[in-house]
Structures are given as C-alpha cells and as structure tokens.
Amino acid sequence: MKKTILTGLRPTGNLHLGHYFGAGKTWCNIQDDYDFYLEIADVQALTDNFNNPEKVRQNVYEITKDLLAIGLDPNKVNFFIQSQISEIAELTVFYSNLVTVSRLQRNPTVKTEIAQKKELFGNNGESITYGFLGYPVSQAADITCFSGEVVPVGEDQLPLLEQCREIVRKFNSIYGETLIEPEQLLSTTPRIKGLDGNDKMGKSLGNAIYFVDDEKTINNKIMGAITDPSKLKKDDPANPDICMVYYYHKLVNNEENISKVCSECKKGERGCVQCKKELIDAMNEFLKPIKEKRKYYDEHPEVVDKILEEGTNKAKEKAKETINNVKKAMKINY
Ligand code: TRP
Numbered sequence: 001m002k003k004t005i006l007t008g009l010r011p012t013g014n015l016h017l018g019h020y021f022g023a024g025k026t027w028c029n030i031q032d033d034y035d036f037y038l039e040i041a042d043v044q045a046l047t048d049n050f051n052n053p054e055k056v057r058q059n060v061y062e063i064t065k066d067l068l069a070i071g072l073d074p075n076k077v078n079f080f081i082q083s084q085i086s087e088i089a090e091l092t093v094f095y096s097n098l099v100t101v102s103r104l105q106r107n108p109t110v111k112t113e114i115a116q117k118k119e120l121f122g123n124n125g126e127s128i129t130y131g132f133l134g135y136p137v138s139q140a141a142d143i144t145c146f147s148g149e150v151v152p153v154g155e156d157q158l159p160l161l162e163q164c165r166e167i168v169r170k171f172n173s174i175y176g177e178t179l180i181e182p183e184q185l186l187s188t189t190p191r192i193k194g195l196d197g198n199d200k201m202g203k204s205l206g207n208a209i210y211f212v213d214d215e216k217t218i219n220n221k222i223m224g225a226i227t228d229p230s231k232l233k234k235d236d237p238a239n240p241d242i243c244m245v246y247y248y249h250k251l252v253n254n255e256e257n258i259s260k261v262c263s264e265c266k267k268g269e270r271g272c273v274q275c276k277k278e279l280i281d282a283m284n285e286f287l288k289p290i291k292e293k294r295k296y297y298d299e300h301p302e303v304v305d306k307i308l309e310e311g312t313n314k315a316k317e318k319a320k321e322t323i324n325n326v327k328k329a330m331k332i333n334y
Contacts (some may be wrong), residue, residue, distance in 0.1 A: 002033065002034050002035045003034055003035065003149045003150055004034065004035045004037065004146060004147055004148055004149050004150070005030070005034035005035065005036050005037065005148065005149070005150045005151070005152065005185070006037045006038075006039065006142065006143050006146050006148030006150075006151055006182075007023075007027070007037075007038060007039070007151060007152050007153075008038070008039035008040070008041040008044070008082070008139070008142055009038075009039075009040060009041060009063055009067075010041050010042075010044050010045040011040050011041070011042055011045050011056055011059035011060045011062070011063045012045050012049060012055070012056065012059055012203075013059060013062075013063075013203045014059075014062050014063070014066055014210045014211065014212050015063060015066035015067070015070070015210070015211055016201060016203070016208035016209055016210045016211070017192060017201060017208065017209045017210075017251070018191070018192040018194075018200070018201030018202065018208060020070055020211075021189055021192045021251060022154060022187060022189050022191065022192055023152065023154065023187060023189075024067065024070045024072075025070075025189075026152060026187060026188075026189070027072060027077075027152065028070060028071040028072060030152075030185075031072060031073060031076040031077050032076060034150065035078075036076060036077040036078060037077075037078045037080065037146045037148065037315060037318075038067065038072070038077050038078060038079050038080070038311075039080055039081075039082050039142055039315075040060050040063060040064060040079065040080065040081050040082060040308075041082045041139075041142065042056050042057075042060055042081055042082050042083045043082045043083050043088070043089070043138065044082065044135055044138060044139065044142075045059070046131075047129070047131045047132045047135045047138075048113075048117055048120060048132055050129075050131070060081060060308075061301070061304060062212075064079060064304055064307070064308060065294055065297040065298065065304060066211050066212070066294065067079070068293065068294075068297055068304070068307070069211060069290045069291070069293040069294035069297065070211070070290055071290075071293075074307040074310075074311070077311075078311045078314050078315060079307055079308055079311040079312075080308070080311040080312040080314070080315035080316075081308055081312055082142065084312045084316070085145065085312070085315055085316060085319050087145055087316075087319035087320065087322065087323040088138065088141045088142055088145050088319065089138075089141075090323060091140075091141035091144065091145055091322075091323065091326065092134070092137055092138045092141045094326065094330060095137050095140055095141060095167050095171070096134060096137050098167050098170040098171060098174075099136075099137055099163070099166070099167060099170075101133070103163075103166075104133050104134065104136060104137075104163075105133070107136055107159050107160070107163060108159045109136075109156055109157065109158075109159045109160055110132075110133065110135070110136060110159075112156075113132075114128055114132070136159075136160050136163040136164070137163075137167065139160050139163075139164065140163060140164035140167045140168070143161075143164050143182050144164070144167075144168060144179045144180065144182075144322065145318070145319050145322050145323075146315065146318050146319065146322070147179075147180050147318070147322065148180070148182050149180055149182060149183065150182065150183055150184075150185050151164075151182045151183070151184055151185065152184075152185040152187065153184050153185070153186060153187065154186075154187045154191075155186070155187075158184065158186075161182065161184050164182060165181050165182065168180070168181045168182075169181065171329075175326075175329035175330050176329050178325050178326060178329040179326075192251070193244065193247060194207030194208065194244075195207050195209070195221055195222065195224065195225040195226070195244050195248070196224075196225070196226055196244070197226040197244050209221055209283070211287065211290055211291065211294060212294070215284060218280065218283055218284065218287075219280055222245070222248070222276050222279050222280050222283065223276055223280075225244045225245050225248070225276065225279075226243070226244045227243045227244065227245055227272045227275075228240070228242050228243045231272065234270075234271035234272075234273075235268045235269070235271075236268050237265075237266055237267055237268035238265050238266070238268070239265075239266070240261065240262050240265045240266065243265070245272065245275050245276055245279050246261055246262065246265065246275075248279055248283070249261050249275075249278075249279055249282065252279075252282050252283050252285075252286040253278075253279070253282040257278070257282065261275060261278070
C-alpha cells in the first residue's frame with residue numbers, strides 16, 4: 001500500500017523557477033511512490049485575496065497548467081479544487097474549537113505573513129480577519145480530510161504542520177482515535193536565489209523567471225542579472241561564486257558547460273555579456289519542453305477542466321469517508 005501524500009498551493013500567481021527547484025521538481029520525482037493529492041487551495045488564497053475573486057479564479061487554471069507543464073502526471077497525481085470539497089469547510093469549523101486564538105497569534109508563519117500584509121491587516125495586525133488568523137486550522141482540515149500521512153513542506157510551512165499535529169492529537173484524545181497525525185517531508189533544496197542576488201526568488205520581489213515568460217522577457221531578465229561587481233572589463237578574472245549568472249548556469253546547464261563557465265570566468269577568459277547570452281540559450285533549452293506542454297493545455301482547456309473535475313470527484317469520495325468518521329466520533333452523526 002502506498003502512503004498518502006497531500007500538498008497544496010495558493011492560486012495567486014504563476015509558478016516560477018523558485019517553485020520548481022524548491023518543490024515542484026521533488027513532487028515530480030516522487031509521484032510514483034505515493035497516493036498523491038494536490039490541492040489548489042483557492043479558499044486559502046481568498047483569506048488574503050477576498051477582495052479579488054477574479055484573480056483567484058484565473059490562477060486556479062494558471063497554476064494547474066503550470067503544474068501539468070512541469071511534469072506532474074494527472075494519472076498519478078490527484079488535482080483538486082479546495083472550494084469544491086465542502087467537507088474541508090466542515091472540518092475547519094469542528095477543529096476551530098480545538099485551538100486557541102492566542103496559539104494562532106503565536107504561529108510564526110502567520111505572524112510573518114500578517115507583518116507583510118499591512119495594507120490588508122493594519123500596521124500592527126489590528127485589522128486581522130478571523131479567516132486569515134484561522135487559515136492554519138483550515139490547512140489542518142486540508143491535510144486530515146484526505147488522511148494525509150506525508151506532507152512535503154519547506155521550512156516556512158513547518159509551524160503550520162505542527163499546528164495540524166496538535167489539532168489531530170487533541171481531536172483524538174477527546175473524541176477517540178480518528179485522525180492521522182501527518183509527518184513532514186522537508187524539502188532538501190535550499191531556497192533559490194533571485195536574479196538580483198536576493199536570497200529568495202519571489203513574485204513580490206520582482207526577481208523571478210516564470211514558465212509563462214516569453215523569450216524577450218527572459219532575455220531582459222537575464223541581461224539584468226547581478227554579476228561579480230569587481231569585474232569591470234571582459235578579460236578581468238572574477239569570482240563565479242558570487243555571480244547570479246553562474247548560479248543559474250548551475251541550475252539549468254549541463255555539467256560540461258558549467259565547469260567551462262566556471263574556469264573561464266576565474267581565468268578572465270569570458271565576458272559577462274557572452275556568459276549571459278549562453279545562459280539565455282541554456283534557459284530557453286531548459287524551458288522548451290515545459291512550454292510545449294503548457295501550450296498544449298492552453299489550447300485544450302477542456303482537458304484541464306476534466307483533470308480538475310476527475311481529481312475533485314476522487315477527492316470528494318475520500319472526504320466523505322473522513323467526514324463520516326469525524327461526525328461519528330463527535331456524536332453528530334444524525
Ligand atoms: N499554505 C500553503 C502555501 O502557502 C498552501 C497549502 C494549502 C498547503 N493547504 C496545504 C500546503 C496543505 C501543504 C498542505 O503554500
């Protein structure tokens with residue numbers, strides 16, 4: 001029997017290389033080994049985009065197409081839309097009794113996010129909504145609804161998983177052994193840096209390469225990448241380890257080219273413009289199969305609809321089982 005894995009994404013924007021190297025690539029590699037549920041977390045996206053439903057709706061499709069394009073196989077991965085599984089909302093209400101408001105306020109992930117969203121939640125989080133503060137509860141419902149045993153996460157999501165485990169333990173201790181306590185599959189890839197040298201590639205930082213970027217956009221982004229600032233002339237020797245162009249060569253180029261770039265750079269045998277042009281070629285080569293797949297799904301929206309519909313139906317079956325067990329345990333199975 002394969003273990004059940006569950007992960008989710010907020011549909012708030014397209015996928016970029018940071019998502020791919022930080023998470024998506026691993027998901028592709030393990031899709032054969034697990035019973036894989038992939039949630040498009042539109043309800044969670046609405047917790048901080050409630051005033052922009054059109055954006056969330058559009059990105060449900062964008063993100064699904066991006067995920068299919070990077071190589072997740074809909075025959076192996078069960079794609080589903082959170083809002084269509086009403087059982088998740090029910091579980092969220094039941095679990096909300098098992099967590100204190102102060103515990104949620106102390107959750108490091110939630111704290112960081114509130115601080116980043118001053119426009120929405122106020123300078124000191126004084127306008128925080130009940131929904132946003134409670135999204136870790138809803139995320140615990142996401143996981144347990146499908147008896148998720150394993151949750152692939154990055155560091156930033158660990159407090160949310162811990163919150164989920166606490167809810168599970170509390171539920172089981174009050175109502176009897178019903179829910180499964182999930183374990184984490186911690187991402188081993190470090191954060192992908194931005195082309196600007198920032199430690200993180202991110203949408204809000206404006207330093208990301210997206211799978212939907214066209215060649216001209218990629219060209220401009222790479223030409224603007226940060227290189228060793230001490231290198232002024234084409235034949236100055238430089239340090240590739242502090243150059244973002246070399247960093248990206250290492251992500252998308254082949255071994256032979258990578259070592260060539262490295263040694264020529266150190267010896268002052270290559271100029272940065274040449275090096276960037278070669279990176280543009282390597283990047284386009286790397287993105288080519290992904291973009292071809294993406295194009296197929298763009299041209300066949302009915303295929304995407306069907307994948308989401310079938311995945312959501314399958315998820316619904318599992319969710320019904322869970323909600324029956326939960327209601328029975330809570331003695332509300334009238
Ligand atoms: N909170 C996650 C994020 O912001 C998305 C998410 C929703 C999720 N439900 C989940 C992740 C369940 C893991 C498990 O990226």
